[in-house]
Amino acid sequence: MSKSVFQAIADPTRRKIIGLVSNQSCNLNELVSNFSMTRPAVAKHVKILEDCGLLRIEKRGRERYCHAQLHNLGEIALWVHQYRRFWNDNLDRLEDILRNNKDN
Amino acid sequence: MSKSVFQAIADPTRRKIIGLVSNQSCNLNELVSNFSMTRPAVAKHVKILEDCGLLRIEKRGRERYCHAQLHNLGEIALWVHQYRRFWNDNLDRLEDILRNNKDN
DNA sequence: ACAATATGAAACCTTTTGGTTTTATTTTGT
């Protein structure tokens, strides 16, 4: 069963994977070298990220290149966004400013 | 052991609780009436949210009022924010606009 | 051709998670 994006980013290892591939696409072994766990463990996390669309796997010979594909994080951004008044009033001001510059 | 905010919002029930109390503070029983699970189950979720600072419990007689306290969501917003270019280029423009209006 | 490389997949294990039922405690209304 495929997880939600919320569940996907709940795990620190997966967030680190996202950080790594967002910086530079790489294959599984390169990813693994950044962690102190076995390759199958990292592979599972990659699979989960792929399943929920946060990662794209490009088959290149015997290697699999992992590319960040993070537009689904928009769902998180949207959800958090509705509560922004709880921690940052300035963001409301920012929206006002955007509205006033609509015609730029 | 207290969970991370990322873990806290991974569960749909907890996100719903956040939605409910952000709209209006209420006690446990009022919360429970919104779910088809037992009160102890909801109470556990509330406890988790309280532990990671997303909920404030006000003791009022024999009741416990739950208030949203969502500034810790800023951590999520910040994390997601760094990847915004992956799903919405307009937000970069928004930042530019903000910069240009710095002295307003 | 074939050893080495990069990976997938299955079987297994332990801990965590999300739920339940049961019991106890504190506060309130009459």
Added chain:
DNA sequence: ACAAAATAAAACCAAAAGGTTTCATATTGT
């Protein structure tokens, strides 16, 4: 005073999560 209400807390349980080891498969370099 005392029954009802609101909750806390503990014991328990099944399923999911996160890891491991082991084995199989496809691709590459020499």
